[in-house]
Amino acid sequence: MTEQRLDGHLNEEYILQVEDLWVSYQAERGTVKAVCGVSFNLRAGETLAFIGESGCGKTTLGLTFIRLLPATARVERGRIWYSRGTEAVDVLAMHEQELRHFRWRECAMIFQGAQNAFNPVLRIWDQVLDTARAHGETDKKKIRQRMEELFQLVQLEPRRVLRAYPHQLSGGMRQRVLIALGLLLNPSLVILDEPTTALDILTQRSVIDVLRGLKERLQFSLILISHDLSLAAELADRVATMYAGKIVELASVWDIYYRPHHPYTVGLIRAVPTLSGDRGRLISIPGSPPDLINPPTGCPFHPRCPYTTERCQEEEPPLQAVSPTHHVACWHWEKVIAEGGERMLTKAEA
């Protein structure tokens, strides 16, 4: 299995090691292959962003890590190693009680659309207390103190928020409350699923700032799931581009933005205006997202790709290291770099 890991580092350095993970949903039309052979390692303290169009399996991936997939989902294959001190435990093999302690205390997942993340009939304080008690913390004074500190960090007025019912808080506030609550137990791993979607621009800005501040102050590894590239650019150390349930490119944030090797990554980057205002040529990726029940043969991106050759239709490119820190799954990555992804742009405009 070791050779499938993306680089040869020692296990202890990683908080999370994912090996060849396959997840599918049983739907009426057939089997939805939502995650197909994902492997990656996450270093302690690192932020890894998963980007990709909606429906490419990002949320499914996150839910798999905390074992909260719906009943129709199945993990077909794979291992998820979580490092607890010096030992590595297989998340997929955890039983109910161990899992309950793993969730939130070790790995907190902050969900997409946190608008309804809180029980509407309980005050925020009661839900904080519930969370703490579930993990054996009973000292109310200490819990309150810790929560007040965290609320300060996410720029919320602690007293008011603790007493409030969820509906008395705005969407942005609720999102920040959930982020703060996620850090209550000092988890070593945090998964943030689309933390800024459904928020207005100003609130998005403040949530991004809050996350940056938290990352600077507190020690945790972060998996950031987003289709918002600017968010990934601001927070991530490394970025993984996902397409049709697969990682198609994995590199440092600088490499992804300035030297994208995969045509799809090129398309994604050009599909959003950058925050600096230098928009380049704004394009959208032509064609429609792949059908995950009957995925294309060969490279899943080939029907939408301007670099497609016969080989792409028949043979699936593996995720290969083109440098120690840059991995890409494309037969033509050299051509893509040489042209600066130009074909992706002209195809879109045509």
Place this chain on the structure above:
Amino acid sequence: MSTVTLAREGLTRLSPGAWLRRLARNYVLRRFLVALAKIYVVVTLTFFIVRLMPTNPIEAYINELIDQYGFTYQEARDQAAALFGLDLDTPLWQQYLQYMGQLIRGDLGTSYRSKGTPVSAMIAKFLPWTLFSVGVSLLISFTLGILLGMVMAYRRESLLDHVLSALASILTAIPNYLVGMMILVFLGVQWKVFPITQMRGAMSPGMKPGFTWEFIKDIFYHATLPIMTYVLTTVGSWMLAMKSSTISTLGEDYVMVAKARGLPERRIVTAYVGRNASLPLFTQLAISIGFVVGGSALIEFIFVYQGIGQLLLNSINYRDYPVMQGVFLVITVAVILANFLADFVYSWLDPRIRIQ
């Protein structure tokens, strides 16, 4: 905090107009006023309907006296006026004011079947038994329905769910008097599971009311069959309502997040799923109180149980109009108060309502 001090200052500083506006925003007070208004409207309607009916009860009674006892019209009219406590020559609006005046003082008139007995005394004697049997039944069936509904939702599509769902649908469809009759005929007469003659009445003769174990055991014994009937005929709808409410609550984000937070299953089932899923059922509880009290007449008749339904049937038999009017009034008030109470409980359980 600031709102508290504001409210306190409000006592001294706010103008009367602002005070009224503040009161008008108080949820409980608003609900209470609405309840009072409803009672007023129903009382008024009952008063006029009774008097404006083509064959109004007073005329009917006068005719009865003339036909059966050979009274002259004038004699019969005087007699009727005396019995109903009205002067038939005064204009309607004056009668209305008089009636309302009496009502406010708690005077419901006197029965003319048992001459001179105040209607309020009769109601005070019968009503507690209905409230007792219906109250206990609703408590049992509501609790049972919520528990079974949750079990059905958590085990949905299992054999247990299918059996319980079918049972609940059947129970909901059968009218309560039919269930009462079946209990009487099969469990009472055919198989003699219950000694029905012994169980008649609200308590055993010679039993002294009080907070004694003996007495409590006795009244439950006598109320067993009505309670059984009410529970059987109402539990099905609670089960089905709770099942669907629980299923939709289970799909809520906050339940998923609660799991992600590592809360124990016990806590999620009670405080996150059960509590939220049962909320909408509290409004139905109010409506149900009305139905069960209204439907108690036949059940109390079947089991010879001395409740308000029995009193109503008797008063209809004997054309005891003041009693009839009194019972209707009490049922109305009970239903409206139950609604008010359920609203209140709901607003207490759901903070989102309190704020509006």
